[in-house]
Amino acid sequence: MFDSGVGGLTVLHECLVSLPEEDFVYLGDTAMFPYGTRDPERLRARIRAIATMLLDGGAKLLVIACNTATSIGEDVAREVAAERGVEVVPVVEPQAEIAAAITDNGRVGVLATPNTVESGAYRRALEAEGRALEVTEVEAPDLAPFIQDGSPFDQGVVEMARAYCAPLKRAHVDTLILGCTHYPLVAPMLQRILGRDVRLVSGGHAVAAAVQRTLESAGLARVGDGEEGDYRFLCSGEVSSFREHGTRFLQMPLGGVEQVDVRAADYP
Numbered sequence: 001m002f003d004s005g006v007g008g009l010t011v012l013h014e015c016l017v018s019l020p021e022e023d024f025v026y027l028g029d030t031a032m033f034p035y036g037t038r039d040p041e042r043l044r045a046r047i048r049a050i051a052t053m054l055l056d057g058g059a060k061l062l063v064i065a066c067n068t069a070t071s072i073g074e075d076v077a078r079e080v081a082a083e084r085g086v087e088v089v090p091v092v093e094p095q096a097e098i099a100a101a102i103t104d105n106g107r108v109g110v111l112a113t114p115n116t117v118e119s120g121a122y123r124r125a126l127e128a129e130g131r132a133l134e135v136t137e138v139e140a141p142d143l144a145p146f147i148q149d150g151s152p153f154d155q156g157v158v159e160m161a162r163a164y165c166a167p168l169k170r171a172h173v174d175t176l177i178l179g180c181t182h183y184p185l186v187a188p189m190l191q192r193i194l195g196r197d198v199r200l201v202s203g204g205h206a207v208a209a210a211v212q213r214t215l216e217s218a219g220l221a222r223v224g225d226g227e228e229g230d231y232r233f234l235c236s237g238e239v240s241s242f243r244e245h246g247t248r249f250l251q252m253p254l255g256g257v258e259q260v261d262v263r264a265a266d267y268p
Contacts, residue, residue, distance in 0.1 A: 001027070027208065046262065052080055092122055095201050150249050169193075
C-alpha cells in the first residue's frame with residue numbers, strides 16, 4: 001500500500017481491522033508530499049518507481065491508498081503490476097460505487113485536491129455507476145497540508161472548511177466523497193458544517209472491502225488460526241516526522257519505520 005504521506009494510514013487502519021491475518025507494507029512518499037499540487041508527469045514517474053519497489057518486494061496485491069495517485073497514475077501502477085501478475089486496488093472506484101448506491105437525491109459532492117479534481121477521475125467513476133447523478137467537485141488545496149502538519153484547529157481553519165463546503169451546500173448534495181485520505185481526520189468538522197443528513201464516504205471502509213473481495217476471488221486471502229499478521233512502514237522523508245504524525249492517523253502503534261530512497265527513472 002502506498003500514499004503521498006501519512007493520510008493513507010486511515011485506509012490501512014480499516015484494512016488492519018477487516019483483514020487482521022494479512023501482512024501489510026505501507027510506503028508513505030513524504031519526501032514528495034503533497035501530491036495534490038505536483039506536476040502530473042513527475043507524479044506518474046514517481047508512482048511507477050514506487051509500484052516497482054513494492055512489487056519487487058514480493059507484494060501479492062498493490063493498494064493505491066492515495067486519491068491523487070489513483071487519479072493521476074492508476075494506469076501506470078496497473079501496468080507495472082500486470083507485468084508481475086498482481087492485481088491493483090485503487091481508492092477512487094470503491095468510493096464512487098458506495099456514493100452512487102447511497103445517495104437519495106442523486107447529488108454527490110467530491111472534496112479533493114486540485115490534481116484529483118482536474119483529472120476527472122471521480123466524475124468518470126460516478127458516471128460508470130449507471131445512475132443519473134449531479135456531481136459537484138470542489139478543490140481543497142490547503143486542507144491536506146494542514147492536516148498532515150497536525151496544526152491545532154482555530155477559527156481560521158473552520159472558515160477555510162466553510163469556504164470549501166459552501167459550493168457543496170449550494171448544490172444540496174446529500175452524499176460527499178472525501179477525496180483525500182487525510183480528510184477523515186476532519187470529518188466531524190465537515191459533518192457539522194454540512195449537516196448531519198449529508199453522508200460522508202471515506203476511502204478506508206471502501207478500500208478494505210475491495211481488498212477483501214479481490215484477495216478472496218483470486219484465492220490469495222490468508223486463512224490462518226486467528227493470529228494477527230505483521231505490518232511495517234517505509235517512508236521517503238524524515239522518519240521521526242512520519243512516526244510522530246503517523247500514529248495519529250493509524251490510531252495504533254507504528255513501531256519501526258525504514259527510510260527508503262524513491263528515485264524515478266526520469267527525475268531525481
